[in-house]
Amino acid sequence: MSEFKIGQREVENVNILELKGYLDAHTAPKLEEAFQSLLRSQRFRIVVNCRDLSYISSAGLGVFMAFIEDVRNAKGDIKLTNMSPKVYNVFDLLGFPLLYEIFKDEQEAVTRFFPKAK
Amino acid sequence: MARPRSSPPSSATASAEAESSESRFENAALFEFSTVINSSLELPFILSHILLTIMGKILSTRGMVVLAHAKGEFSVEMVKGFPQGLKGKNVKIGAVPRRAFEIAGLDARRHSWVKFFREEGVTLILPLVIAEKTIGVLGFGARATKRKLTPREVTYLRSLANISATAIEKAHTINELQRVNRQLDQKIQDLSTLFETGKEFSALLDPERQVRLLELSLLGRFLPARYLISLRDGADMKIVASKISGQVPQGELLATLGRISVPVRVADIVVSGTVDVREALTGLGITIVVPIMLQGESRGQILLGEKMSREEFSQTDMEFLSSIGNLAIISLENARLFKQAIEKQKLEDELLIAREIQKGLLPSVLPDIPGFRMSAANISSRQVGGDYYDVLALPDGRFIIAIGDVSGKGSPAALLMANLQATIRALVPLHLDLSELTGRVNDLMCENTGGNKFVTFFWGALDPGRKTLTYVNAGHNYPYLLHSDGSFDRLDRGGMILGVMKTAVPYEEGVAQCRGGDTLVLFTDGVSEAMSTTQEEYGEERLERALRGAMSGTAQEILDAVHRDVLVHTQGASQSDDITMMVLKIL
Structure with missing residues (x-):
């Protein structure tokens, strides 16, 4: 029943992951793979656009935790954007806003990677 | 205004x-x-x-x-x-x-x-x-x-x-309403996490992925700065996932952790014994220990450090951790049992094939040898050893009698045995003497085994007219030539076991002269080394006693008597080797 897809784009040298559908215990490995492949190719500026993400479970959230340290050690970051209130509620409930920058809009997050440019 | x-x-x-x-x-x-x-x-x-x-x-x-x-x-x-x-x-x-x-x-x-x-x-x-x-x-x-x-x-x-x-x-x-609402949301999130991971745990049969799922769920739920998951592996605890500061716990510390049976905050651990668990865990940045229980027994632990949100671990958190840990272990256990069952089935299938090969190689009917009466039996053990016996009639009226034991078990042993049989049958028509033939068989076996398998082998050419057995013993249990007065000779001439190294020294031939009333007994170590429930070997002394007691009977009666005596000795203990015997009674 649970369908989950990841789209990938690049905007101004920032890697955008677009999540779509259900990110749960079953589909979490897909996101792991996506992060792994970004890290392998040394891409550490990551924005995860959650516009079409309809559900996220603890295992899904765990994936963000599993990679954030490596990404930040490489001077990059994982920023999150465009969450529906329902999805944001879960992130908020588990304390993610303390550790991750969450933006309403993707462009805001992208711009954040270049503080002096704008 | x-x-x-x-x-x-x-x-x-x-x-x-x-x-x-x-x-x-x-x-x-x-x-x-x-x-x-x-x-x-x-x-x-x-x-x-x-x-x-x-x-x-x-x-x-x-x-x-x-x-x-x-x-x-x-x-x-x-x-x-x-x-x-x-x-x-x-x-x-x-x-x-x-x-x-x-x-x-x-x-x-x-x-x-x-x-x-x-x-x-x-x-x-x-x-x-x-x-x-x-x-x-x-x-x-x-x-x-x-x-x-x-x-x-x-x-x-x-x-x-x-x-x-x-x-x-x-x-x-x-x-307050918002707080209660949030608590409720948290509970719902916990329940759906347990439901969903439980479902996924049991769908996965790969322990590594099950552990990873447990790890991700803990990371997402608690955002712990440090964590460690260990699981029981046989008698030891094994760390399957971790992010800690310093060296991973080992030996005594792990063992001590294995004795914790309820979720506990590190600060509340009562230190007893030689290892200061509290100090060690605090040093690793660990705040709580939650045992993973299966049937009242600790099968592992989830250790978590402080949450990055700095919130304390609540009672609800501890309960959630227990639940998810226990769900995981049930699935891990199921996966283990499933794998075991599949492996067992695979082994059984392989043994069945081996047994089929072996049965196909043993002669289904023994030829009549004038002046002799012969009985032979091979009783396969559960694991199927590589026992072999054969009787071939030669054009000149003589008979080749052979018995052998291939090292190893199951299909590999059965295949080597097939190889040995084919070699023998191909070489025998060359009319070479037995010593020469044995040398050739050994050389061929060496090429085929690459030196990591061997065969103990005894064979002889029986001349019914002269009642002589010209033989070569290549490292096999010495056969008995029992005389009617109860004395016996052992047929021990020959040389090295087959398949270990190429023939350098020619095999020695022995000749046994049989008389009426004598009995020739060939056997494999499955007989002499049959184990009792107390791990005691049957031994040649018991074998000799059984043979003497039965030697007035027919070949089949002697064979049955020895088999019965072996069964009395083993008391139903499972045998690791085949039991193979040939008995020739000289009329």
């Missing part, structure tokens, strides 16, 4: 007019105050606005809000003008008069809390009362004008206090 211009009270009418205009102004101010503080649910905003409004009204530079948080317990919630250090200070307040009053009039001996306010320089107290319940107290420093409050001012302040109390209470209630 326009201030009403007050005209000098020249007459009674003018005075009444001024009063009504002032009252209109007060009403408008109360309305605005109410609108502002009810526009927000943020307590700090509400409290700040209340303090500033009243401080402005009475012209005081200092104000504080003290709010109730439990029965009779109050604490300072906000201060302006007073030292900021007062914030959060607990104040015990008993019965508070319900109206505003100046503190100078109160007896500190009757109301101990008055002392606190007086010491801090509070001169005016304004209780916040809702439905006869004091939910807080506003306190203010001395008025700049030093004037006493007029009754009218007191009434006005009471109105402000009433509006404030309602707004504070409303914000409290809604905040």
Whole structure:
């Protein structure tokens, strides 16, 4: 029943992951793979656009935790954007806003990677 | 806002007019105050606005809000003008008069809390009362004008206090509602996580992925700075996932952790024994230990460090951890059993094939040898050893009798045995002498085994006319030639076992001369090394006794007697090797 897809784009040298559908215990490995492949190719500026993400479970959230340290050690970051209130509620409930920058809009997050440019 | 211009009270009418205009102004101010503080649910905003409004009204530079948080317990919630250090200070307040009053009039001996306010320089107290319940107290420093409050001012302040109390209470209630709602959301999230991971755990049969799922779920749920998951692996605990500061726990520390059977905070661990678990875990940045239990037995632990949110682990958290750990272990256990069952099935299938090969190689009918009666049997063990026997009639009237034991078990042994049989059958027609043939068989076996397998082998050419057996023994259990008086010869001439190294020294041939009434007994070590339940070998002494006792019988009777005796010895203990015997009775 649970369908989950990841789209990938690049905007101004920032890697955008677009999540779509259900990110749960079953589909979490897909996101792991996506992060792994970004890290392998040394891409550490990551924005995860959650516009079409309809559900996220603890295992899904765990994936963000599993990679954030490596990404930040490489001077990059994982920023999150465009969450529906329902999805944001879960992130908020588990304390993610303390550790991750969450933006309403993707462009805001992208711009954040270049503080002096704008 | 326009201030009403007050005209000098020249007459009674003018005075009444001024009063009504002032009252209109007060009403408008109360309305605005109410609108502002009810526009927000943020307590700090509400409290700040209340303090500033009243401080402005009475012209005081200092104000504080003290709010109730439990029965009779109050604490300072906000201060302006007073030292900021007062914030959060607990104040015990008993019965508070319900109206505003100046503190100078109160007896500190009757109301101990008055002392606190007086010491801090509070001169005016304004209780916040809702439905006869004091939910807080506003306190203010001395008025700049030093004037006493007029009754009218007191009434006005009471109105402000009433509006404030309602707004504070409303914000409290809604905040509490939000808190409860959030708790509920958290519970729902936990339940759906357990449901969903439980489902996924059992769908996965790969232990590595199951552990990873457990790891991700813990990471997402608790955001722990440090963590470690260990699982029992046989007698030891094995760390399957971790992010800790310092060296991973080993040996005694892991073993000690294995004895913890209820979720516990590291700070609460009672240290006993040689290892200071509390100190060791604290050093690793670990805050809680949750055992993973299966059937009342600890099968592993989840160790977590502090949450990055700095929140404490609640009882609910501990329960969630126990649940998810136990779900994981059930699935891990199922996966293990499943894998075991599959492997067992695979092994059984392989053994079945091996057994088929072996049965196919053994002669189904033994040829009649003039002057001899022969019986032979191979009883496969569960694991199928590589036993082999064969009887071939030669064109010159002689017979080749062979017995062998291939090292190893199962299919590999059965295949090598097939190889041996094919080699023998191909070489025998060459009419070479037995010593030469054995040398060739050995060389071929060496090429085929690559030196990592071997065969103990005995064979002989039986001449029925002369009743002689010319033989070569390549490392096989010495066959017996039993004489009717109970004495026997062992057929021990030959050389090295087959398949280990190429023939350098020719195999020696032996010749056994048989007489009427003699019995030739060939066997494999499955007979002599048959194990009893107490791990005692059957041994050649027992074999010899059994042979002597049965030697007056037919070949089949002798064979049966030995087999029975072996069974009595083993008492049903499972045998690791085949039992193979050939008995030739010389008429």
